Structure formats: C-alpha cells, structure tokens
Amino acid sequence: MNKYLKLAVLLMVASCGGGSSQAPRNLDNACLLAREKPQYYSAMKRTEARWGVPVHVQMATIHQESKFVGTAKTPYRFALGVIPLGRTSSAYGYSQALDSTWDDYREATRRFSAKRNRIQDATDFMGWYMDGTSKKLGVSKYDARGQYLAYHEGRSGYANGSHNSKGWLLAVADKVQTRANMYQSQLRACGK
Numbered sequence: 507m508n509k510y511l512k513l514a515v516l517l518m519v520a521s522c523g524g525g526s527s528q529a530p531r532n533l534d535n536a537c538l539l540a541r542e543k544p545q546y547y548s549a550m551k552r553t554e555a556r557w558g559v560p561v562h563v564q565m566a567t568i569h570q571e572s573k574f575v576g577t578a579k580t581p582y583r584f585a586l587g588v589i590p591l592g593r594t595s596s597a598y599g600y601s602q603a604l605d606s607t608w609d610d611y612r613e614a615t616r617r618f619s620a621k622r623n624r625i626q627d628a629t630d631f632m633g634w635y636m637d638g639t640s641k642k643l644g645v646s647k648y649d650a651r652g653q654y655l656a657y658h659e660g661r662s663g664y665a666n667g668s669h670n671s672k673g674w675l676l677a678v679a680d681k682v683q684t685r686a687n688m689y690q691s692q693l694r695a696c697g698k
Contacts, residue, residue: 528575529573529574530542530543530546530574534688536561536688536692537693537696537698539574540698543625545625546574547561549625549628549629549630550564550565550629552629552630553629553630556633557637559632559636559647563647563648563649563650563653564632566654566682566683566686567601567653567682567686568600568601568629569682569685572599572601572602576623576625577623578598578599578602579598580596581594598622599621600622600623601622601628601629601631601632603622603635607635608620608631611631615634617630635657636653636657638661639657643656643665645664649683650682650683655675655679658675
C-alpha cells in the first residue's frame with residue numbers, strides 16, 4: 507500500500523472517532539464548555555436571538571437531558587430483569603426530544619431536515635418549545651425550573667400540575683435552576 511493510500515485510510519478512520527456528539531470535558535464551567543465547543547455556544551446564541559431563550563437556560567436543560575451527548579438515548583426496559591422490552595421512550599439526542607414532539611417542531615418550523623443529534627437543530631428545537639411554553643403557559647424564558655418542568659411533563663401535564671406529585675422531578679428541576687444560575691454567572695464573568 508503506498509504512503510498516500512495509508513494516509514487517506516488513517517485520516518478516514520481518525521475522522522470516525524470522537525465526532526461532534528462527544529460531550530465536552532468540563533460540564534461544570536460554561537466558559538470552558540463554550541471554548542471547547544464553540545459550535546455549541548454559537549448554536550445557543552442563534553437560538554437566543556431567534557426564540558429569546560437565554561443561553562444559560564438552554565445549557566442547563568441540555569446538561570440535564572443528555573449531558574451534551576448528541577446520541578443520548580433513554581435506557582432499555584427489561585422484563586424479569588433479562589428480556590429486553592425496548593427503550594423507555596423515543597427521546598433522543600442533545601435535547602432528548604420525543605419522536606412526536608420532534609415531528610411537530612419540524613412541521614411547525616418547516617425544518618424537515620433537522621436532526622436531533624445536531625446541536626444547532628437541538629437548540630433551535632429547545633428554543634421553539636420553550637417559546638411556545640412561554641406563550642401558552644406564561645412561563646418566563648428565564649425560569650429554568652418552570653421551563654424544565656413543562657419540557658419534561660409536556661405543556662398539558664405541566665398545566666394540569668402533574669409535576670407536583672413527583673418529588674424526584676421537583677428536585678431535578680431545582681438542580682436545573684441551580685445549574686442555570688451557575689452557568690449565567692460564569693458566562694457573565696468570562697464576558698460571554
């Protein structure tokens with residue numbers, strides 16, 4: 507094999523590893539995250555400009571949903587502990603959007619080629635969904651806790667108060683708000 511063919515094969519194999527859906531190394535520092543993955547920060551800024559959802563709210567929600575892993579999926583369910591029954595839901599990607607909600611988004615925005623494992627599409631989806639939550643339910647786009655609860659339960663579930671009987675979910679939503687506050691402070695400190 508000549509040296510150019512070997513180099514081409516090496517480059518092709520190297521390009522397969524670590525793709526853009528690999529999580530950033532430091533998830534606890536918004537500035538380092540933005541520096542390591544500038545395309546993530548750019549996507550979130552575009553979403554903020556289009557839908558009015560602040561970067562720190564998007565970051566905290568994505569952290570909770572997928573830890574910034576673009577190919578994240580829900581775990582499998584098992585019968586009798588060993589027989590696989592499929593995944594717990596159709597949630598997928600950075601935003602963990604369900605198939606049906608993703609289809610609604612693509613139809614409403616006419617973005618039929620959008621993919622859940624592409625950060626710019628995932629953040630745009632999140633902005634679209636949170637903008638709708640703000641308009642329909644009056645939840646501020648700066649309220650990471652309220653937006654997360656409506657995101658997790660769906661707007662109807664949130665409006666019906668389904669989250670109020672789920673202590674574990676309320677605790678998670680509190681963590682999302684705390685992380686959003688942390689990210690907001692960090693982004694201000696580094697001039698983002």
